[in-house]
Amino acid sequence: METKLKIDASVLTSKGNVRDKNEDSFYFNGTFKEKNSIIDPLSLSLNSSDKKYIFAVCDGMGGEQLGEEASHLAILSLHEFYISYFQLFNTIADLKKYMDSYISQTNQKIYEHSLTLSKKMGTTIAAILFCRDKAIAFNVGDSSVYLLRNSNLIKLTTEHTEAQRLVRLGVLNSYTAKFHKSKNILTRYLGANPANGTMEADYSDELTVLKGDTYLICSDGLSGSLTDEELKFHLSVGNSSASICKDLVDLALGNGGKDNVTALVVKIIDVA
Known part of the structure; x- marks a missing residue:
């Protein structure tokens, strides 16, 4: 009998305290935020037992209409894959091969759309794919994926920002990077000029999924507003996924909610 994952999953998105529009988008295993949605905050939940799942968060850039357009294009492309191909793949390696193609094609699609508008636009993406008892996370930009396992918080993605580049060079440490002026300058995003090279995502190692794992995908409006200790505390609480999402978003909004x-x-x- 094939392994299935029984999950409790939720998503909650808010425009925050300052912005007029929500440039964030999400993909929730076949469901997604509609473009120009006026529901705010918007939440969905899923309790399911299945072999495969895909979840993603995108954070658009370019300002209001443009940012929302870019993140929505990325989600629509992901939905096309989900409808046409997702059920055909049986291993993480197969899924990863398609995601490589998805990233480069979506980058091209958003860039070409920006040319028709004569305005720069782009989006981040952070996602996790589950296939039986295996999973892999990937990202482009500064949206993030975390895993809480056995009370340990593990960041599965690396932010593609100028500040993180300086961290890797030893110029900044992880604490000072959070406040550095370059923390919001993206070094990689979907919608960049393909002439500069093929756009690629960074992938985590392939993970063996364990009962009791808790995964978080978030935009930098969340991760940039909370400490790792705050993330760990709320993910550790034995509440429902919906309750955890609400607590995390409420805390981010309470800390300013500028994004x-x-x-x-x-x-x-x-896992059975």
Whole structure:
């Protein structure tokens, strides 16, 4: 009998306290935020037992209409894959091959759309793919994926920002990078000029999914407003995924909420 994952998953997105529009988008295993949605905050939940899942968060850039357009294009492309191909793949390696193609093609699509508008636009993406008892996370930009396992918070993605580049060079440390002027300068995003090279995502190692794991995908409106200790505390609480999302977003909004905020939580109830 094939392994299935029993999950409790939720997503909550808010435009925040300052922005007029929500440039964040999400993909929730076949469901997504509609473009120009007036529901704010917007939340969805899923309790399911299945072999495969895909979840993603995108954070648009370019300002209001443009940012929302870019993140929505990325999500629509992901939905096309989900409808046409997702059920055909049986391994993480197969899924990863397609995601490589998805990233480069979506980058091209958003860039070409920006040319028709004569305005620069782009989006981040952070996602996690589950296939039986395996998973892999990937990202482009500064949206993030975390795993809470056995009370340890593990960041599965690396932010593509100028500040993080300086961290890798030893110029900044992880604490000072959070406040550095270059923390919002993206070094990689979907919508960049393809003439500069093929756009590629960074992938985590392939993970073996364990009962009790809790995964978080979020935009930098969340991760940039909370400390790792705050993330760990709320992910550790034995509440439902919906309750965890609400607590995380409420805390980010309470800490200022200057950006759009999206939290997507997947709790692994059983692996069988």
